[in-house]
Amino acid sequence: MSVEWIDAALRGEKRAIARLVSLFEDRRVDRASERRRVIEALDAHPEVRAAAIVGITGTPGAGKSTLTSEIVRHTRRLEPELRVAVVAIDPSSHVSGGALLGDRTRMRLPPGDVNVYFRSQASDTALGGLSPHTFQVCRLLHRLFDVVFVETVGIGQNEIDVRHLADRVYLVMQPLGGDEVQFLKAGIMEVPDEIVLNKCDEAEAALRSYRALKAALSLARPFDGDSIPIHRVSARTGMNVELLTERILERARLDRQSSLHAREVHHFARWVEDEWGRVGLRALESFGGAEAVMREAGDFDAAQAFFDRKVRAAIAASTAS
Ligand SMILES: Nc1nc2c(ncn2[C@@H]2O[C@H](COP(=O)(O)OP(=O)(O)O)[C@@H](O)[C@H]2O)c(=O)[nH]1
Ligand SMILES: [Mg+2]
Incomplete structure (x- = not known):
């Protein structure tokens, strides 16, 4: 997603906003890094x-x-x-x-x-x-x-x-x-x-x-x-x-200006529960909780893929031993 799209979205242009919205509605985990780049670009933008x-x-x-x-x-x-x-x-x-x-x-x-x-x-x-x-x-x-x-x-x-x-x-x-x-x-x-x-x-x-x-x-x-x-x-x-x-x-x-960080922690835990159920919540706890996992992953966008890898690795490790 180029800088022009982000500028246009900040000017209120509907087509640019719609394009960004569909990126954020896309559930595929592999689009998370693109979302992260958009968030970073927005947060660094003077018009944010x-x-x-x-x-x-x-x-x-x-x-x-x-x-x-x-x-x-x-x-x-x-x-x-x-x-x-x-x-x-x-x-x-x-x-x-x-x-x-x-x-x-x-x-x-x-x-x-x-x-x-x-x-x-x-x-x-x-x-x-x-x-x-x-x-x-x-x-x-x-x-x-x-x-x-x-x-x-x-x-x-x-x-x-x-x-x-x-x-x-x-x-x-x-x-x-x-x-x-x-x-x-x-x-x-x-x-x-x-x-x-x-x-x-x-x-x-x-x-x-x-x-x-x-x-x-x-x-x-x-x-x-x-x-x-x-x-x-x-x-x-x-x-x-x-x-x-x-x-x-x-x-x-x-x-206005209030941070979404605490809400990201909550919604990450909700995602774990939706995707992995109680097993996931127990694993999350054993990894130190949602906030710790988010921090270790880097941010909210990286956390889902990171958690996924971590759980799979834990399963692999316990079956190997
Ligand atoms: N009498 C009356 N009817 C209303 C009022 N506000 C909404 N309605 C009607 O209530 C129905 C449901 O409205 P809607 O806005 O779709 O409700 P929503 O499902 O909560 O979004 C519609 O038929 C509206 O016309 C009101 O202040 N007074
Ligand atoms: Mg309605």
């Missing part, structure tokens, strides 16, 4: 950015896509100099692409705007929704943009995974979805930094839901439940969406 990563999660139908596109629209108006990317994990693009189109149409982003980039990724149901490429793509977009929104599919494990991806997590709920109790049981209430109660155009249901939510929060989080903001908005009428956007941007300002 360091985006805040904003997680938008919640059950399908809560209005995440509609809301995210409204938030992006407000962001463009409130802070036009900010460069914004959206990564939407698509629940079922392996089917006919119908859901993908649905998401696209709800995600009404200004076309031809160099400061906005949209990417949808197919979810991997085996992993519970967050695409395995999501973290990789975020490593790239983090360096090209100022704010990266990640919309998850929202089916359980997802909400918990997004905690290890985003600087801040917003849980989107809808009135009378019955989610309060479900989320309470699944431990999801413990995840978000802030909650967004969408569809508050349905006033009566919204009020009942707001109270249920408050109660669920204080049960789930006896120590900090009261301090978790609950934003009552309507993506449809626009009610309070500008206020919410201001809040998100204010928090994002604090999160």
Whole structure:
């Protein structure tokens, strides 16, 4: 990947960004060294950015896509100099692409705007929704943009995974979805930094839901439940969406420049677990843990191939003796 592509991507050129994104979505381990060169070139570039990563999660139908596109629209108006990317994990693009189109149409982003980039990724149901490429793509977009929104599919494990991806997590709920109790049981209430109660155009249901939510929060989080903001908005009428956007941007300002290192350690361990299961996790531990292996390998990009070799060598050694 030449310097010109990297320059172009930093200028916001869609074709260059798309090309880099496909490199980061490529699961083949042998492309890791190319990824590493891109990361190094970006980190040495005077124009490199360091985006805040904003997680938008919640059950399908809560209005995440509609809301995210409204938030992006407000962001463009409130802070036009900010460069914004959206990564939407698509629940079922392996089917006919119908859901993908649905998401696209709800995600009404200004076309031809160099400061906005949209990417949808197919979810991997085996992993519970967050695409395995999501973290990789975020490593790239983090360096090209100022704010990266990640919309998850929202089916359980997802909400918990997004905690290890985003600087801040917003849980989107809808009135009378019955989610309060479900989320309470699944431990999801413990995840978000802030909650967004969408569809508050349905006033009566919204009020009942707001109270249920408050109660669920204080049960789930006896120590900090009261301090978790609950934003009552309507993506449809626009009610309070500008206020919410201001809040998100204010928090994002604090999160920009934060390093992805700790998250790389987590996602490397996740990769080991996905590829090798418990055997892999035990081996990882015997090698000194994810961070030590990453350090020994050189970096995140080198760590997977390095681990692979190390495990195979350990097996070979024990069969030889
Ligand atoms: N009444 C109402 N409907 C909404 C609102 N926001 C989204 N919707 C609708 O809820 C449905 C699901 O929205 P979508 O954004 O695709 O939800 P997602 O699955 O969470 O991304 C769509 O039919 C939207 O038009 C809202 O604020 N009020
Ligand atoms: Mg959606």
